[in-house]
Amino acid sequence: MLRYHARWLAPVSSPPIEHGTVAVDGGRIAYVGPRDAAPPGRDEELGESIVVPGLVDAHARLGPDDADSALAAGLRAGVTTGGASGSADESLRAMSALGVRGIVYVEVVGPHPAEHDAALATLAARVARLRPLETDRVRLGVAPCGVHAVHEDLLVDACAWAVGERLPIAIPVAESDDEIAFLREAEGPFARELRARGVDVVRRSYSPVHLLKELGIADVATPLLVHCVKLGDSDVSFVAAAGCRVAHCPSSNERRGRGVAPLVELLDAGVAVGLGTDSGAAGDRDVLGEARLAARLQARRLGRPDAVSPADALRLATFGGARALGLDASVGSLEVGKEADLAAFPLDGADQRDDPVASLLRDLAGVPPALVVVAGRVRVRGGRLLAPSR
Numbered sequence: 278m279l280r281y282h283a284r285w286l287a288p289v290s291s292p293p294i295e296h297g298t299v300a301v302d303g304g305r306i307a308y309v310g311p312r313d314a315a316p317p318g319r320d321e322e323l324g325e326s327i328v329v330p331g332l333v334d335a336h337a338r339l340g341p342d343d344a345d346s347a348l349a350a351g352l353r354a355g356v357t358t359g360g361a362s363g364s365a366d367e368s369l370r371a372m373s374a375l376g377v378r379g380i381v382y383v384e385v386v387g388p389h390p391a392e393h394d395a396a397l398a399t400l401a402a403r404v405a406r407l408r409p410l411e412t413d414r415v416r417l418g419v420a421p422c423g424v425h426a427v428h429e430d431l432l433v434d435a436c437a438w439a440v441g442e443r444l445p446i447a448i449p450v451a452e453s454d455d456e457i458a459f460l461r462e463a464e465g466p467f468a469r470e471l472r473a474r475g476v477d478v479v480r481r482s483y484s485p486v487h488l489l490k491e492l493g494i495a496d497v498a499t500p501l502l503v504h505c506v507k508l509g510d511s512d513v514s515f516v517a518a519a520g521c522r523v524a525h526c527p528s529s530n531e532r533r534g535r536g537v538a539p540l541v542e543l544l545d546a547g548v549a550v551g552l553g554t555d556s557g558a559a560g561d562r563d564v565l566g567e568a569r570l571a572a573r574l575q576a577r578r579l580g581r582p583d584a585v586s587p588a589d590a591l592r593l594a595t596f597g598g599a600r601a602l603g604l605d606a607s608v609g610s611l612e613v614g615k616e617a618d619l620a621a622f623p624l625d626g627a628d629q630r631d632d633p634v635a636s637l638l639r640d641l642a643g644v645p646p647a648l649v650v651v652a653g654r655v656r657v658r659g660g661r662l663l664a665p666s667r
Contacts, residue, residue, distance in 0.1 A: 333598025
């Protein structure tokens with residue numbers, strides 16, 4: 278039994294604990310609570326720090342040249358679980374080599390009806406080739422590349438195939454006004470591009486979420502919906518009723534001028550929402566930074582400074598992301614029986630007169646964790662990445 282002692286614990290599933298202990302037995306959490314009630318074991322003193330669950334990046338696009346560096350940077354920033362799309366081969370290999378956990382989504386594209394059979398065959402072949410590389414921590418999923426990039430027949434059949442194969446599904450939806458114009462009016466840049474390729478473009482639906490509902494995908498496949506910036510009230514209701522999950526990517530949306538997603542409305546509707554960095558750049562894997570930005574943007578959008586509380590923001594970066602990826606039974610909070618994924622952030626220089634979670638989010642922007650543990654194994658110490666042990 279290894280006991281991590283810190284000034285503060287933030288279990289996420291329960292209130293912060295001052296002078297707390299997380300005890301780890303093998304790869305799982307055996308105790309979370311006050312230090313003076315902890316079971317016997319070997320001690321590791323973390324001092325003036327706050328221990329939180331390992332952070333979750335619910336959506337990152339990784340390329341063949343940046344998968345290793347981006348995932349390593351994420352781990353050094355406290356990210357122990359992620360959802361990756363883009364380059365499935367390199368992402369799967371890099372996740373396994375680093376010893377982190379997550380889902381690697383194999384992408385599907387094919388806007389022309391004539392591409393249907395070849396696209397499905399390619400998907401099945403890629404998954405079959407990569408399946409032997411799955412581990413107990415890293416598994417495969419399927420990611421159709423959006424309603425403008427995948428013909429609806431292929432969209433339905435790819436999702437049906439994934440459901441039959443018990444593979445999780447992620448779909449980018451409602452990211453821009455261009456996507457809405459494509460579906461609602463058969464106009465805009467997506468429509469023009471497809472017409473130039475000889476694709477017959479017609480009005481298809483009111484919105485991407487409406488289309489997924491009409492096609493039966495939302496209710497049957499319950500996919501992870503990425504971005505969800507351009508949602509109306511009916512879209513939010515459909516997402517919640519179907520049990521779909523959402524990966525909210527605030528910094529990516531802001532950089533691209535897409536707008537601000539209705540995060541508070543999604544949370545109020547009971548939707549499982551996590552945060553995504555949507556970037557393969559090594560310097561952009563700051564999930565706590567995404568949490569700070571998400572809270573700030575919602576406060577500005579709604580005119581309410583408390584629209585997203587510090588506790589809500591930390592939950593988005595941890596348990597919310599785990600729920601979004603369907604991994605919340607194993608990770609996302611510090612609870613007995615869960616996988617021992619955690620990160621300890623130093624509180625030196627932070628104002629600790631109020632809620633320590635507020636201090637973490639307000640005062641420690643860009644401060645890396647001093648310790649990161651995955652499945653009970655120390656992976657980062659003092660900002661240095663350690664070789665994974667088996």
